[in-house]
Amino acid sequence: SIRVKLILSYVLMTIIPIGLFILFLHLLFHLFLNNIEEMKEFYQVDDRTVEAFFYEELAAITELKQVAISSPDELLDESIVSRYENLLGHRQIAIFVRKGDTLTNGQQADTSTFYSYFPAHQLSESDPYVNHQGQIGEDGQYWLYTGTDFRFPDGDDGSLFFTLDVEPVSDFLTNIIPLVITGFIVAFILTNGVITYVISKHLIQPLKRLHRSAGEIANGNLNEQTGIVRNDEIGDLAGAFEEMRLQLKQSVALQEKYDENRKELINNISHDLKTPITSIKGHIQGIIDGVARDQNKLDKYIQIIHTKAS
16 A cells, blocks of 8 residues: 555665665774774884883873973973984874974974964963863864973973874865765665655656546546556556546447437437328329319328328
8 A cells, every 4th residue: 555655665764774874884984994004004003002002102291291390491402302202203293392482393393384383372370380282283284282381490481292193084084984974965865865756656657647547538538548557545546537437438428329319219200200291292282283183083182181191
């Protein structure tokens, strides 16, 4: 029935998107695993545990932060900063030291790129230091950073920044995930569109054929069959419509038969009246013309006229 078909279409419109969503999650997971391999190569990560991976790096970062808090002048020694950066550089971690308006890097990297990105000094008068973190960058180049604000012995504002290049992660988030989501949305719309089209076509086409058949009947053509054979409500409607058409056709045929019989009856009556009237008219004309001169012939004509009139 149409109700079952509609329920089935609703079920399909629910199950298929869920299945597609699971499929795309599976695809996204595999893409993420492949991207993880690229990230491991980019950050030179081996198969050790996460704790082992971060132990040396976190220890170096923590140690250098303690230097910034306890002996900030040592950060002005590029050899010290370079030594720590050698420990962190293979992980795509860079170190920047800011004193007042001057930004330096242990490896003599281009500091102009980062100068405008780093936040302003946030240390208040009452605090010895303050830690903060966030994300900087634009146009596909992004870094995560962690910073420690402090003051140099001469009173200048100082900041120590660690930056982590997150280009692979950014590429994955900005390119692969939107692509997968777009594919899911397209597949979802396409699937529901196909199901809706099939169900609509299955319902609308026979209704159009019924409409065309009704128009033919309105124009007097009772020979146009609907040709719809289905085991649902539309099939029942088409069957009732076809039965109506046949009954109308029989009624019209019967009416035409009645009209033909009526014409034949009128023709027969006309013929049955025309024959004696013609005879009467002929004999009267004979009397008028003087054909019946003697009494016997005149009586004969009158008798014929009487008989025909009767």
